[in-house]
Amino acid sequence: MILTCFYSPAADSEDETLIVDQDDLRQDDHEDTSEDPDDRSARIITSIHALPGELLLAIFAFYAESLNPFATASYKSSTGPAYTLNTRHGQYWAPLMLVCRFWRSLILTTPSLWNEIVIGKQAHWLKLALLRSQRMPLTLIFHANCYSSARAAVALLLPHARRIRRLYLPTTALRNDYDKVTFPFFLPLLRKRMINLEELAFPGTTVNPHSSDFAVAPLSATRLPALRILRLPGFAIPWSPDIVSRLRCLHLDTTLALPPAMSHARFLDVLSCCQDMEELRLLDGFVGCAVFNRRDPKDQRTIHLPKLRLFVLDDEPVITSWLLSRVRPREFCSYHVIGYTVVGSAVPPGNMCHALLPPRSKAGQSPIPLKSDVKRIVITTCDHVFKVDFCGTDALRPLLTVELLSRNGFPWMSHVCPALAEVSDLMAGAPIEALQINAHSGFDRSVNVEVFGRFLVQFPQVRDLTVAVPIFPYALCSALGDAYVDNFGPPNPSASGYRGPPVCPCLRRFRLEDVFYDTTAARRVADVLSRRATLGLAKLESVAILFQLDKNRPLMFLGPLRRELEPYVDGEVMIEVLL
Secondary structure (H helix, E strand, O other), rough: OHHHHOOOOOOOOOOHHHOHHHHHHHHOOOOOOOOHHHHHHHHEEEEEOOHHEEEEEEEHHHHHHHHHHOHHHHHHHOOOEEEEOOOOHHHHHHHHHHHHHHHHHHHOOOHHOOOEEEEOOOHHHHHHHHOOOOOEEEEEEOOOOOOOOHHHHHHHHHHHHEEEEEOOOOOEOOOOOHHHHHHHHHHHHHHHOOOOOOOOEEEOOOOOOOOOOEOOOOOOOOOOOOOOEEEEEEEEEEEHHHHHHHOEEEEOOOOOEOOOOHHHHHHHHHHHHHOOEEEEEEOOHHHHHHEOOOOOOOOOEEEOOOOOEEEEEOOOHHHHHHHHHHHEEEEOOOOEEEEEEEEEEEOOOOOHHHHHHHOOOOOOOOOOOOOOOEEEEEEOOOOOOEEHHHHEEOOOOOEEEEEEOOOOOOOOOOHHHHHHHHHHHOOOOOOOOOEEEOOOHHHHHHHHHHHHHHHHHOOOOOOEEEOOOOOHHHHHHHHHOOEEEHHHHOOOOOOOOOOEEEEEEEEEEEEEEEEEEEOOOHHHHHHEEEEEEEOOOEEEEEEEEEEOOOOOOOOOOOOHHHHHHHHHHEEEEEEEEEE
């Protein structure tokens, strides 16, 4: 509101005046309300000019970040959270210098507003920012359209190489003919000694996985002694202690280790030097390509990475399982493993989730301690992905994520059943309190009542169940409503006529999301709850159904639907249509 009144002081600003002057009106209830609007606007401007420069600079930074199109979402990794950028790029706050002479003077004399620079089609702004930032450390972001100015920009930056702290190179597709022309423009800068460079990244870059032309990353411990964060796609790098031992974050996607291939022992030797490593992402078969015997890992010693908090592996199951069993991170590390299934062919039992995880010891213990810590399971499945997040209670990230992809592009529906079976077997007996299933439209048709029953039987302590699926999940609701544990488990040796407990006897909250609008859905849920009531189970504490609006169906009043569920719920019943 403050910025708007400066840009258009002559506009009708009644609402702005009310907001800005509320404190003044409270202080003096007897103020003359017939004040001239021009005088009131002048008083507002005067009060803003009275703000200290530090506060104005904070407002400018917040304003610039809110308008910045190169927000962190533009630098998002395919397997993890967005790269962290404190973006205050001058191209977007530059119009503030046109407001008044005081603001212009303040901005021009504040180096911290000029040290984060986006380099686009022209190098003029870079030249100005290098001058105004004085000796401040630099964050440089080369935009995808920088090719016409890349050579000139690099020439301007070479004398300032010692000031560069973060360097983000173009977010383009590497290893193609176009990049063979443009990437050499950046080599003089990358070969320059940058003693303060902490982060080197190619954020958001896509790579052609079918190309065999890998550029060698010009990395050197003597030229880059302060490097701590390295994100490289489509390069060949030396796997040596002097390069990786000092890193806190290493992200390698479709990247090769320079030949010759090394032994498993050599690979672990280098990795064991990374005692400061906090985030390690080795994607697209990096480990399998680096070692010379990927089928039979021999080295079985354990290495400790005490500061590791995120470990992402995308490799062959044998390599993934071996490396997970060899690396001992800190207590609250988050694992993310990625595997591939040739959908359309027969999948042997245990060849999905189990194949990616370390085998259990003879005592039944796993190198990844999960069962005692996991409280919530989130299953997400769509046409080509089956993903499971095993979450704790307080962790910001899942303790373990298992992501299975369809390598040949066929839908996943035919393999949902064995994948669910492996998840339930993996977590059998764990104190799971919450289950969430996010599924595609064909999910319920590909999984029958028996599969859902065998899955839910393993989690008798579940109190919260959330299902987000477009088509009403008949099979899952049937498994909840009229299924005993004995129906899905081994035969009960007890006396004749004994029935085991119902499925999910502790269930207290049920939530159905993203279902296509259907007036019979609430009735079906009521039938499920009615059958559970006949088994002597307590009423649920809350039930929620969130419909998607279906334009082909008339929108009816939701009150009757809510009343159908109220007899079986002690607490809140929420039925809404998302328009």
